[in-house]
Amino acid sequence: MLAYCVVVADDLFKALADPTRRTILDELTEKSGQTLFEICSRLSMKHRLGISRQAVSQHLAVLEAAGLVETRREGRYKFHDLNAAPLRQIVERWLVPDTSGPQESAP
């Protein structure tokens, strides 16, 4: 189970490492259940990102592998939903011991 968490954590942090993917998460936060083309046009219009459809598709695949995005198919449409739950392990990993400020200890 520990090994499982480690692997998932790696996918999670690698998914968050790209600024375009973080913007996609922002867009899905603002409006859940968007299609690939809808995300593409939003990135192009709102964020002035000149990026191809295939690139966005690959980003969504990475986000889905990290568990941050869930998908559902309806006919020829594929809707993407945000799942922020995996982010909570970040908080639990380093913010638990002391969340009020920097720590001090004698060397």
Add this chain to the structure above:
Amino acid sequence: MLAYCVVVADDLFKALADPTRRTILDELTEKSGQTLFEICSRLSMKHRLGISRQAVSQHLAVLEAAGLVETRREGRYKFHDLNAAPLRQIVERWLVPDTSGPQESAP
């Protein structure tokens, strides 16, 4: 201020993208104020990571640039302290709207 946050966020997530750097954060969570050599030996002994001192030094520089590690010099020693505060912007960015489960909306 927004641009500043974006830049910092990029450094933050890129710093978290590497598994060795995350292990370093774990070690600093367990024991704050470690020197470079102490971190090196811990990575070697506890985590069986065959990694050079220079590599660890470069990792620490990345973590410091991201604001996750703060340093203080005393003579020939340089102590490293964890600062988990920057992690909170992750929570605030995507966990604020809904932290209980996946969202639903009509396409």
Add this chain to the structure above:
DNA sequence: ACAATAGGCAAGCACTCACTTGCCTATCAA
């Protein structure tokens, strides 16, 4: 002074990764 310890700087290499290009399948409207 001299050696050992703690750390820093910079160039080079190998690998990863984001993106493009090209072509393919599936669903829907006319």
Add this chain to the structure above:
DNA sequence: TTGATAGGCAAGTGAGTGCTTGCCTATTGT
């Protein structure tokens, strides 16, 4: 059925990155 829309698969490319190697400075102990 035909064309248009929504999406998928795979190979190639260029930039970024983790790590090594080699050499350097600063502080401390004898």
